[in-house]
Amino acid sequence: MDAYENRVQFLNDREVLDKSYVLYWMQHSQRVEDNHAFEFAITQANILKKPLLVCFGITSTYPDANARHYAFMLEGLHGLATSIREKNVAFIIGLVEPILAIKQLSDNACMVVVDRGYLTIERQWRTIVAEYVPCSMIQIETDIVVPVEVASIKQEYSAATLRRKISPIIDMYAQLPIPQICEIEPSYPRVNFETMDLSDRHRLETIIHKLPIDHSIGKVDGFTGGTQHANALLDVFIESILPNYRTLKGDPSKNMTSKLSPYLHFGHISPIRVYRAVKEHDPYDDSGFLEELVVRRELAINFCYYNSRYDSYEALPNWAKTTLDAHRYDTRPAYYSDKQLIESQTEDPYWNAAQKQLVICGFMHGYMRMYWAKKILEWKESPEQAYSLALQLNNTYGLDGRDPNGYAGVAWCFGLHDRPWKERSVFGNVRYMNDRGLERKFKMADYVEHIHETCT
Structure with missing residues (x-):
């Protein structure tokens, strides 16, 4: 199968024009390697014998973004600047609303190519620009293994229903584009917005401080943005963690995670690259990692794409809202203010450790994230308050926040993609988790000690 099969979508019905350059609007897929949209744009530029401008x-003003997220993103863009120049392509980074930059640059563009995003703001941006630009605008889907509409034409009920649909075609769609070089020398047009030079890594901190964003939540030490760092983490994961992943992945005391979620969120690495690397290492891999990478991650994308209320309590299935409503006045075992929760001031040492890791390190073990959100449900005055706070904390502090995985992950803790369980106080029929379950399965004292040692 061709690498672009079912990944190309025309966003308007306008013609390709004889103008100055092909324009690639990079937004969701912030990388050069394994980027279908970027390679497609190079191909079109070479066919038209025009330079390519990225x-x-x-x-x-991106929703819920702060200095922590911008620092990670700019680190990635720093490495990207060099990689793009090596492709003989011009690269402009503008301190400007994306739609304004693309509107301006499209006036001299033969065509506009854009990668695909799945959240409301990303889709709105593309719709607005596609209506404005005078030329053809084409969207290329590159941050998913199986294209979202190919996988399903509706919101899926569970992982099982999506798995049945995509498992037979995953390998068929796990195709990477052939790397190319732009044949025409790059050209830089004049622009009337401020541009940024990120070639000097030592200037990144100064640039971040100049941005009019929330600086109260700063950069974390354990992660550095960019494709190079994502590839290094992938290599470590495959060689050192994957052999024991199946048996230890759920144990928060073992720290057996890939740590790739922030890099997937910012498009610093292709999920297809990750999938192929694991399959090349072990064609019969049964660790469960590929289930998480493809089925679970793309179930989350399916949820956000087909449910416009994905960032709201109203996105939950009716059975979950009904049972939580029936128990909304149940007495909680404890009540904590938002401030107490943010500052890890509860009587639960395991929850406190998970929250501390999120706030200080920008990351949380996947199993603990489930426990973490369910305890918020147990401690807040209403399920709506709990849902809103869990999303807010995850989006604000997590490097992988503001992502379909995060929205679906929080919603799962309230019943999405799950089934009714035995009824109990506060939770109703929503799946319950408690500290005794953690203690039975894992060495939680080791987990708490690890967090205190690494997140200071």
Whole structure:
């Protein structure tokens, strides 16, 4: 199968024009390697015998984003600048709303190519720009293994229903584009917005401080953005963690995670690259990692794509909302204010450790994230308050926040993609988790000690 099969979508019905350059609007897929949209744009530029211009607009108003997220993103863009130049391509990073930059640059563009995003703001941006630009605008889907509409034409009920649909075709769609070089020398047009030079890594901190964003939540030490660092983590994961992943992945005391979720969120690494690397290492891999990478991750994308209320309590299935409503006045075992929760001031040492890891390190073990959100449900005055706070904390502090995985992950803790369980206080029929379950399965004292040692 061709690498672009079912990944190309025309966003308007306008013609390709004889103008100055092909324009690639980079937004969701912030990488050169294994980027279908970027390689497609190079192909079109070579066919038209035009230079390729790549533009990335840095908005200071992206929902829930703060200095932590911008630092990670700019680290990735720093490495990207060199990689793009090696492709004989011009790269403009503008301190400007993306839609304004692309509107301006499209006036001299033969065509506009854009990668695909699945959240509301990303889809709105593309719709607005596609209506404005005078030329053809084409969207290329590159941050998913099986294209979202190929996988399903509706919101799926569970992982099982999506798995049945995509398992037979995953290998068919796990195709990477052939790397190319732009044949025409790059050309830089004049622009009337501020541009940024990220070639000097030592200037990144100064640039971040100049941005009109929330600086109260700063950069974390354990992660550095960019494709190079994502590839290094992937290599370590395959060689050192994957052999024991099946038996130890759920144990928060073992720290057996890939840590790739922030890099997938920012498009610093292709999920297809990760999938193929694991399959090449072990064609019969049964660790469960590929289930998480493809089925679970793409179930989350399916949820956000087909449910416009994905960031709201109203996105939950009716049975979950009904049972939680029936138990909304149940007495809680404890009540904590938002401030107490943010500052890890509860009587639960395991929850406190998970929250501390999120706030200080920008990351949380997947199993603990489930426990963490369910305890918020147990401690807040209403399920709506709990849902809103869990999303807010995950989006604000997590490097992988503001992502379909995060929205679906929180919603799962409230009943999405799950089934009714035995009824109990507060939770109703929503799946319950408690500290005794953690203690039976894992060495939780080791987990708490690890967090205190690494997140300071």
